Amino acid sequence: MTRRRRVYEGKAKVLFEGPEPGTLVQYFKDDATAFNGEKKATVTGKGVLNNRISEHLMLKLAEIGIQNHFIRRLNMREQLIKEVEIIPVEVIIRNIAAGSICKRLGISEGTPLPRPIIEYCFKSDELNDPLVSEEHITAFGWANPLELDDIMSQSLRVNDFLLGLFSGIGIRLVDFKLEFGRYYEGDEMQIILADEISPDNCRLWDAATNKKLDKDRFRRDLGGVEDAYQEVARRLGIIPEGGPGDLQGTNAIQ
Template structure:
């Protein structure tokens, strides 16, 4: 088992030093959280599935010119990524009313929106990730106006592509969260897509039945969580043939 220095542990992933300068190893856990860490649990095999799903989607986005931090998958639970400076803003793109949007405005879940809505949230767990405006982002220096324009343009392009991709496999992309980072190369900086894209941060409904195929099954105690994640991977054609617990991750050194 490889020994690597752990740099950060989040709710769903662990970051380790990478094999080369400017790289990190991102390890996907089976831990599940909801409501800003108020609800905790484990989804068996989630880390393996999210690793594969995110690899697939990041690769497809790279093929259409979306720059990402993803380099390659290393094994069942790890991928090599470029080290970036995370922009502390979560971008949420909503295509159909669901979740907090339905609650805030007392609109029935499943209501189609006349156009996609983009919302920004300050990435700060201790503050419960409050919703913010473009003015907050630029005034507090979280991103510059040109960076924000680039983030918005990329987010809408990602939404268009993923909406079509999921429709092609009978899944409706209800809403999803994106994170971006600053990648420095030879004194040049560019904004790239970071974090992950998986059923952890996407709402995915079956096109015909509206069955939920995402982390809402955990949030709402609907059961069938592992099966939902597996179904997404199966439809994408990337369901791992190996068992979900065949790789336990690297040994941490201090």
């Protein structure tokens, strides 16, 4: 591919300008980070797997009317996406107690929650993505009340769909993070799903054993990170039972 301008680089992905106005190329890295970047490593093939898993889930969500930024996969590590104005709020949807909510509220890990709980974090690495309320979001203008209602409604629909999808392949969807953006087309603006959905930003447990099949294997030094991501991809039918194929993928645009 030709050289393109780098627009943004995060902990797990790089965004490049796209081939057409209003598009970007999203490149998935093999970098693994935790604790706001304090812990770092490289997991060979992680970017390839996340690219394929996120593609699969975004396409499935589009089929039920959840508009998102995915256009098409370009190669093993890159996908073409719509350019959006990211809303600086991370949406956390929790079905089972795990992670920070256990520490904050003294709940035992694995406790089923009475209903899906939505939490919001201000998207800021410098501030360690602090928990915020709806009042903060609207008062500081990160999103207006109508946009926030739309985000909450879409998040619950995504959760309902993914709960069923993962349950069907023997996986418990414990919690996950979503990001949304404003997509402009002519004079029209709509809030659409952005970023990615993968074992990097979902907690996924085997339904029979509660074995962790997500980034917690890296956070907690459990080992087998790549194997866990491959297992998720296998159950989703993305890679064959015999093996994942070429995990190195093709060259990135530079």
